[in-house]
Amino acid sequence: MPDALALNHLTNADLHCHSTVSDGGLAPAAVAARAAAAGVQLWALTDHDEIGGIAEARDAALRLGMAYLTGVEISVSFAGQVVHIVGLGFDETHPALREGLRSTRGGREPRAREMAEGLAQVGIHGAFEGALTFVGNPELISRTHFARWLVEAGHCRSVPEVFHKYLTEGKPGFVPHRWAALSDAVRWIRDAGGMAVIAHPARYKFTPNEELALLTDFVAHGGRGLEVVTGSHSAAEALKYAGVAKEFGLLASRGSDFHAPEESRTELGTLPDLSGDLDPVWVALADRVHFPH
The missing domain is CATH 3.20.20.140 (Metal-dependent hydrolases)
Structure with a gap:
C-alpha cells in the first residue's frame, strides 16, 4: 500500500x-x-x-x-x-x-450535430443519434463516439479507419471547435x-x-x-x-x-x-x- x-x-x-x-x-x-x-x-x-x-x-x-x-x-x-x-x-x-x-463542454453538441450533417451529405444518415448510444454523458459527445458507431454500423472496420476517412481535417465529418x-x-x-x-x-x-x-x-x-x-x-x-x-x-x-x-x-x-x-x-x-x- x-x-x-x-x-x-x-x-x-x-x-x-x-x-x-x-x-x-x-x-x-x-x-x-x-x-x-x-x-x-x-x-x-x-x-x-x-x-x-x-x-x-x-x-x-x-x-x-x-x-x-x-x-x-x-x-x-x-x-x-x-x-x-x-x-x-x-x-x-x-x-x-x-x-x-x-x-x-458547452459547444460539443452543436459541433456534433454539424458533424452528423457532414456525414449525411456523403450518405451516412443517423450519425448523431447513433453516436449518442455510445455516450455516457451527452454533454461530452465527441468524435470517438461517432467513430464507434460508424464501426458498429459497418461503415468502417476500425476506429482509426473512421478517423482517416471521415473525422480529420478536410474529411466530411470534421468540424473544428x-x-x-x-x-x-x-x-x-x-x-x-x-x-x-x-x-x-x-x-x-x-x-x-x-x-x-x-x-x-x-x-x-x-x-x-x-x-x-x-x-x-x-x-x-x-x-x-x-x-x-x-x-x-x-x-x-x-x-x-x-x-x-x-x-x-x-x-x-x-x-x-x-x-x-x-x-x-x-x-x-x-x-x-x-x-x-
Whole structure:
C-alpha cells in the first residue's frame, strides 16, 4: 500500500485515462479495477473537460489499495491546433474550475450535430443519434463516439479507419471547435490548487517554433509538468521529451491515455518507467494524494 514516504520510489503511476464520463468505454470504478489489476500504485482518472467521475473513481481506487490524485484533461486551442492539458491534484469543488469546464463542454453538441450533417451529405444518415448510444454523458459527445458507431454500423472496420476517412481535417465529418485558451485552462487548475501538465506533446503537429511558443507560454502561465512517458509516445519520443522537461524545468508525468479495452494503444499500468534523472510530478503533489486507509 503506497504512502507519502513511498512516493519518491513509486514507479507505476498512471495519471491519464478515461471513463464513460467522457469518451472512455468503461465506468470509473471499472477503470479503477483494471488499473489495480495491472499493478498501478497511483492513479488518476482524467476525463475530457469533466470531473463528474472523480468521486466514484477515488472511492474505488482507495478501496482497491491504490493511491489517488484528482484529474481532468482540458482541451485548449493553441496555434490553430487542439492541445490537451491534464490537471492533477486540484480541489474538484472549486467554483472557477467547475464553471470553466462547463463552458468548455458547452459547444460539443452543436459541433456534433454539424458533424452528423457532414456525414449525411456523403450518405451516412443517423450519425448523431447513433453516436449518442455510445455516450455516457451527452454533454461530452465527441468524435470517438461517432467513430464507434460508424464501426458498429459497418461503415468502417476500425476506429482509426473512421478517423482517416471521415473525422480529420478536410474529411466530411470534421468540424473544428473553439476550445479554452491555454492561459484559462492553466489558471483554472492552479486556482483550484492543482498542477497543469501538457499531455502527449509528440502528438501535436507543431513546427519547432510553435512548440517552443507552446512550452514558453505554458511555463509563463504557471504550467508545471510534461507527459514524458505516455501511450502515444515511442521510446525515442519519450527520450526527446525527457530532455525537453529538463530544459524547461518541468516535472515529468506518466499516463497510458487508456480509453477502452482493445481500442487503446497502451493498457493501463504497462508503460515503461520514467527515467531516474527526471522529477516525477506526483512527488511534488504529495500533499494532494489520497492514500488508502
